[in-house]
Amino acid sequence: MRSDALKGHLDGLLLAVVADEPAHGYAIVERLRERSGGTFDLAEGTVYPALHRLEGAGLLKSSWAPGATRRRRVYSLTAKGRRTLGQRRTEWGTFARAIDSVLSEAPA
Amino acid sequence: VIETYLAQLEHELDVPRRLRRRIVDEARDHLCELSARGRELGLGEEEAERQAVAGFGRADAVAREFHEQLASASAHRSSSLTALVVVAMLALCALVLAVPISAHGTWAASGPYALIAWFGGQVAVVAGALAVARSLRYRADGGAVPSERLADIYRPNAVALACAGAMVIALAIGAGAHVRSLHGGWALTLVAGTAALGLLALAAAAAVTRSLARARPVAVAPRGDAVDDMLALALLVPDLVERRSPRLAALLRSAGLRTGAVTARVRARAPRLAGWLDLRAHPWCFCGLFATACGLAVGLGHVLTDGGGPSLTVAHLARSLLAVVVLAAIEGVGIAVAFLVLGRFLGIRREPA
Numbered sequence: 416m417r418s419d420a421l422k423g424h425l426d427g428l429l430l431a432v433v434a435d436e437p438a439h440g441y442a443i444v445e446r447l448r449e450r451s452g453g454t455f456d457l458a459e460g461t462v463y464p465a466l467h468r469l470e471g472a473g474l475l476k477s478s479w480a481p482g483a484t485r486r487r488r489v490y491s492l493t494a495k496g497r498r499t500l501g502q503r504r505t506e507w508g509t510f511a512r513a514i515d516s517v518l519s520e521a522p523a
Numbered sequence: 524v525i526e527t528y529l530a531q532l533e534h535e536l537d538v539p540r541r542l543r544r545r546i547v548d549e550a551r552d553h554l555c556e557l558s559a560r561g562r563e564l565g566l567g568e569e570e571a572e573r574q575a576v577a578g579f580g581r582a583d584a585v586a587r588e589f590h591e592q593l594a595s596a597s598a599h600r601s602s603s604l605t606a607l608v609v610v611a612m613l614a615l616c617a618l619v620l621a622v623p624i625s626a627h628g629t630w631a632a633s634g635p636y637a638l639i640a641w642f643g644g645q646v647a648v649v650a651g652a653l654a655v656a657r658s659l660r661y662r663a664d665g666g667a668v669p670s671e672r673l674a675d676i677y678r679p680n681a682v683a684l685a686c687a688g689a690m691v692i693a694l695a696i697g698a699g700a701h702v703r704s705l706h707g708g709w710a711l712t713l714v715a716g717t718a719a720l721g722l723l724a725l726a727a728a729a730a731v732t733r734s735l736a737r738a739r740p741v742a743v744a745p746r747g748d749a750v751d752d753m754l755a756l757a758l759l760v761p762d763l764v765e766r767r768s769p770r771l772a773a774l775l776r777s778a779g780l781r782t783g784a785v786t787a788r789v790r791a792r793a794p795r796l797a798g799w800l801d802l803r804a805h806p807w808c809f810c811g812l813f814a815t816a817c818g819l820a821v822g823l824g825h826v827l828t829d830g831g832g833p834s835l836t837v838a839h840l841a842r843s844l845l846a847v848v849v850l851a852a853i854e855g856v857g858i859a860v861a862f863l864v865l866g867r868f869l870g871i872r873r874e875p876a
Contacts, residue, residue, distance in 0.1 A: 468593075
């Protein structure tokens with residue numbers, strides 16, 4: 416799926432991916448790809464600006480952590496990020512149900 | 524291949540050095556992981572690096588994405604800062620105008636300095652309010668300001684800061700004209716300090732302008748006008764009120780329904796009048812209404828603060844009425860000139876189709 420089609424949902428997806436466990440950029444992209452069954456295959460460099468913005472908005476926090484060969488920046492969810500993720504999930508549930516009920520075929 | 528790409532990315536990034544280092548280090552980590560994965564899949568080293576770089580995205584596109592995201596966050600920050608600066612400058616002006624500074628009394632400026640201070644202050648308030656209103660619109664919509672809309676926030680910020688600075692400097696220069704009769708050294712220090720604050724505001728305006736240039740906004744899409752801003756704000760209000768006071772929200776809803784019914788009736792019975800009241804289609808009507816309201820407010824404000832009451836006579840009333848008309852006319856002309864000069868630049872007036 417193209418990056419621009421995801422743009423309105425990218426924040427929620429990134430928060431959801433980081434919610435389970437703190438992760439560095441590469442792992443976040445990998446999780447996104449795996450959990451979407453390969454559907455969300457982004458231009459990987461575009462994920463970092465979004466991560467920086469979410470950090471600036473106080474939804475994520477990050478710090479350098481030592482890796483096997485080099486240090487890496489690890490992102491984790493803040494309390495505000497967790498609340499925002501909860502809101503996004505609720506909003507998405509309502510939206511998806513509404514779309515589904517309109518698009519699904521009416522019983523004959 | 525990776526290092527060449529990173530050098531290009533570093534060159535494209537127009538951000539503070541520390542942030543640039545962080546971005547490049549994160550990109551290096553990611554690209555090394557990607558190329559290691561490629562080698563595990565049997566690719567040669569150079570091919571693995573080439574594919575990693577291709578998957579990461581073009582350096583200029585990644586840099587542009589960073590500029591947009593950072594500019595968006597910075598637009599919200601600068602709007603809050605501008606609001607604070609404008610309020611502080613107005614408070615400072617009110618304070619210094621009340622201080623008896625010289626043998627002539629307070630340091631109220633006269634002539635062109637008074638005019639600059641008066642209209643500069645008003646433009647600062649209107650531009651600052653525009654910047655805050657637009658920032659609120661985008662915050663309610665998730666926070667990200669699209670690249671083609673950045674100028675809608677940055678420009679009012681720069682104008683508000685520049686006008687607040689000009690207002691304070693004009694007051695300081697006006698006071699400086701009486702410098703020989705100033706009460707002691709503290710008055711001189713106050714004048715110099717005020718002028719320095721004005722210069723700081725001007726420097727902040729220049730910094731905001733530089734930030735907009737650094738964000739490299741993409742080609743401008745058709746821009747809106749002040750009516751769009753007011754409608755967007757009006758849509759934000761019910762949500763806020765609903766959360767704070769459901770009873771007031773119900774009252775507002777019923778008032779909204781009544782207004783809608785009245786509007787529909789006017790449209791049906793007097794289409795020409797309804798067309799004239801369409802402020803979007805007639806920006807100068809919008810300007811006229813705004814100028815008239817401000818002019819009357821200024822004129823009446825002057826009369827109310829200039830005495831009256833017990834010594835009220837017909838002659839006094841006539842003088843007051845004349846003062847209202849003259850002040851309202853000056854204010855109205857000032858607003859019309861500002862609308863003409865700054866309307867399109869600030870996105871108050873729509874571009875002609």
